[in-house]
Amino acid sequence: MSNATEDLAAFRAEISDWIKQNCPAALLGRPMGETGIVWGGRKWTFTDDNQRLWLDRAITRGLTAPRWPTQYGGAGLTRAQEKIYREEMQKLGAPPPLESFGLWMLGPALLEFGNDAQKAEHLPKITRGEIRWCQGYSEPGAGSDLANVQTRAEDMGDHWLVNGQKIWTSYADQADWIFALVRTDRDAPKHRGISFMLMDMDSPGITTRPIRLISGKSPFCETFFDNVKVPKENLVGELNRGWDIAKYLLTHEREMIGGGGQGLLGARSVAQILASQEGALLADPVLRADAMQTEVDTLAFSLTMERYKDQAEAGRGVGNASAMLKYYGTELNKRRYELMMATAGSDGLEWEGPHGGLAPEWLRTKANSIEGGTSEVMLDIIAKRVLEMPNT
Amino acid sequence: MSAPMKEMTQSLIDTEDEVMLRDAARGFLSESSPVSALRANRDAGRAYDPALWAEMAQMGWTGVLVPEVAGGADMGHRAAGILAEEMGRTLAASPYLSTAVIAASVLRQAGPGAQGALESIAAGEAIYALALDEGPKFAPKATAMQAEKHGNAFRLSGVKAFVADGATAGRVLVLARTSGSAGDDAGLTLFDIDASRAGLSREQLSTIDSRDHARLIFDGVEATGDDIIGDLDNGFAALRPGLQAGQAALAAELTGLAGGAAAITLGYLKERKQFDRTIGSFQALQHRAAHLWSEIEVTASAIANAGRVLDHTPEDAELAVSLAKARAAQTAKLAVSEAVQMHGGIGMTDAFDIGFFMKRARVGAEWLGDYGYHAAVIAAARGF
Structure with a gap:
């Protein structure tokens, strides 16, 4: 064994030990539904003390943000170490101590584009679960054409004045702060007049309203900005260059929705559902063939996630190919849920039934290939940027 | 991904050595064996060009899986797959899979007695064929051909219906039944015999991919215990490493073929004008092009994984190999269908190369197990 291999083996033993000693036994192996997730923030209430204890201990060790620098409350792990950490967590059935848009999205953006003051102010509050963030991108007139955002931020000298409306702002009603794309130059070409801005949701003039989806209750909201005053220092990166940050984050988001990180793929396995039907449905040749094909593609896609991560780790960026992960992963996930619904039969038709909330999960997957860029937009990106196909 | 997929310390991307090997192979094949070479072979009525095979031997490709003590380069299955992928891109025809991949993988498990055979494979002197299929579908355990005991020898009688490189091979690996009946795992024995042995006749098949496939008729062909590879009645175990290596490399070839067809098609889409626009x-x-590219990317991961698993934990390779072959068969089918459709009428003409890709993809989809065969292996391995 090489030294690197030995080091990783030692790390695995150490981190496994740490999880066993620190994660409260009551949390181990608990199903991860929506209620099991700890989002943190000023409005957060823990469902029990074990969640609070687990979060506190993880914060001490930097493990709410395993790969972030230690100075901001991360653990400074390498990718290989992080993967081992997640593998051991999964093996022991330990839930992530904290999940949030701050960890997934704003943090990576600030680490890349933020100034020192912004990092020092916001990152530790994210790793400690004190501030919960939401994302303000889409607008009624800016869906697939995201660069068409019209929410306006006017320079008033000592502050920005923001007016407009955002839609699909997940958990806006429970978030403390929002990171948003706002128009700061109306005369520039549309990609060149957008800035990336941070706003406190308690600011006067911000209101939210939840949106109900076909899958029932949803985390999505509409968010309205009516003469909201925002401090000048809340602009991230360069004025009018917010689109660069948005693109960086969209790439990040696509990789995640496509199945990476805490991605959707793997939430339920096909084999699990099939097993629950005690083999009876496997006698149906059509369902069986569908299950086999879906399993083949799921395995190959999981390996593709691995390969792209290996590539990113080797310093060869994934770039626009992340559009493929997003496209393929979400379409595959829709297929998987169609199969599971067909397998479950009438047992899957209740909002809460023998398979739990399978039906609302199935309905929710229909948004996977829309949110974060539709499948058609992903195919456009692959065609134009990867395959360099012509415009005329 | 749980076992038997690659372990986390093995990266799925090409190493520096593998990148160099790929570049060298691509450079050589685009120069020495472009698709026009296949056309020339076909028009001349030959399955492959012996001069090309000699060059491959010189570069160490015939010894890619032969141990160094037998004069091989012993580069491993991932490397063998990279070579196959590149051969697929230009449809380079040779006995590479039968000889350098399948036979070499079988013989290197066969003990010191096989050293000479391995040496002649590495040197590019021996050409092997695997005589296995007796019906239209890959089903090794259904082997019915009898190897009847006669004193100290065996007499092989029966027909092997579809043998790749069967007409040109000098040596034949043949699976026959020494006990049990068709369908049994046990009772099969693997023999390594000279193709010139009395009682063995060969009929060249005229297959759509213009390569060497033959029907081999065994009529009381004599074999002795010295010809047995592995153990009597346990020939399937001796054959398995060869089958898995062959399936993984054929999957790699099909993925390269898909990439080659997609590249030609993309070039055409950027050139062809209709309605005053580039189509x-x-x-x-x-x-359509972007979807095809996505499918090829996903399949390429299964190919890399199969190579890594065969190199590191070959005893656990079944799922990884079947995943590669299943995906590759589907992806190649999609690629060649899309290629012809997007070319339009010219894609249907013999004058244009794309049809060659479609024909080879169909043969490759069947050989060593089709999509259904391998999907069933995967389903069984995944518990349903």
């Missing part, structure tokens, strides 16, 4: 500017075609 590649139409979104309907852009989305």
